[in-house]
Amino acid sequence: MRVPSVIGPVVGQLPPAGSPRPEARDLAALGYLCEEYFIEGTTIAYGYATEGRPPKSGRWDAVENGKAPYRTRILVLRPADPTAFNGTVLLHWQNVSAGYEIERPETDELYRGYAWVGVSAQEIGLYGSPWGAGIRGQSRRATGLIDADPERYATLTHPGDPGSFEIFTQAARSVRGQHDGDVHPLGGLPVRRIVATGGSQSAMRLVAYANGVHPGSHAVDGFVLSVWEGRAPLLDEGALATGMKTRLRDDLDVPTLIVNSEFEATSAAADDMPDHDRLRVWEVTGTGHTARRRPAAEGRDGWRANTLSWAPVHEAALRRMHEWLSEETPAPAQPRIQLHPSGQIARDELGNALGGIRLPEIATPWAEYRGLSFRTGYANLLGGFRPFSPETIAGLYPSRVDFLDRWDRSIDDLIAAGTLLSEDAPPLRARGRLGATDLPISDAI
Secondary structure (H helix, E strand, C coil), rough: CCCCCCEEECCCCCCCCCCCCCCCCHCCCCCCCEEEEEEEEEEEEEEEECCCCCCCCCCEEEEEEEEEEEEEEEEEECCCHHCCCCCCEEEEECCCCCCCCCCCCCCCHHHHEEEEEECCCCCCHHCCCCCCCCCCCCCCCCCCHHHHHHHCCCCCCCHHHHHHHHHHHHHHHHCCCCCCCCEEEEEEEECEEEEEEEEEEEHHHHHHHHHHHHHHCCCEEEEEEEEECCCCCCCCCCCCCEEEEECCCCCCCEEEEEEHHHHHHCHHHHHHCCEEECCCEEEEEECCCCCCCCCCCCCHCEEEEEECCCHHHCCCHHHHHHHHHEEEEEECCCCCCCCCCCCCEEECCCCEECEECCHHHHCCCEEEEEEEEECCCCHHHHEEEEEEEEEHHHHHHHHHHHHHHHHHHHHHHHHHHCCCHHHHHHHHHHHHHHHHHCCCCCCCC
């Protein structure tokens, strides 16, 4: 078993790249610490036991194909009080789709007793990229860790993305206490479970990891994947990976929970992946691959970039995975978004998709929502929405009281279904009340 050496905690003039923004998270008030460590050792590249592409079934037969030294970093958030730790580590594959690491540990659920470890597994995270998917040694517009803070990160080195999977494995082992030396990146916390997490491009890489590497490493205990489009890079591809259409292997020996938006409903392989005893696929109706945080200007025919987010459901997914592993209580199965035989999404008379996990904006709608951008003037990944006409809204809701009653019941339904945490319900209830003030409906009871 290959294990890394751990160096740290690393200190510098600036905070660690990607650490929580002080204005967004008061870590001391939350009882959390943020630290950074370097891990180093020998990584390996993987190939395939047979020539040609691996099977779309996901049952990949991986073999070792070369070795190289590496040094990368892991960003650690953990409870300051060991008694507050719930035993579960969220081991996050940092996303580099923008040409640099774009994610910060901002999900509310992780601050409820988990430890979170962000792994800089890919070379773009260290070296940056000119296009959001480039390689080291080229002129770069996007700044990697090394250029962003040379004093701190100049010693980092990465042999290329074929080595990223073994780096992730060794990061998991370091978190579990399997490493050289006396430095423990979690300060000695008793780790009982490691859940691999990642979204979008990172989810694709974790599917490749699950299909080809996990069967030989068994370094993690479960996977929570978000907005996965049914593709994965080949194990031996570099930073410019094009990947292939694939399913998640159906004989994976650990639980996996996939949280997808409406955007992925027609592009993912999930329709060929029925739930089974170690798999749940949740699809959140009306949401885009990513959501715009603030309202956007109106595009053609009244369409705007979508602000509806699947994030509250993802919070619940993390809790359900923790329970799946700690209590052996599988995450509840959920209805999928309905598709026509042609593969197109089936929609109701108001234009919203049928089926799926229905946030209050879909269960009690005031607008038409699409997971794919439609005449918004923004990227397809954002999706779109178009408010209903005043006449349509007046026909749906006889009064503001009726609207709010339906809105609140839809939130209660989500909590009962296990797809929303009760702690996350108040902002959704407030959103309904704020929205109701602008709706053209009667105040009568």
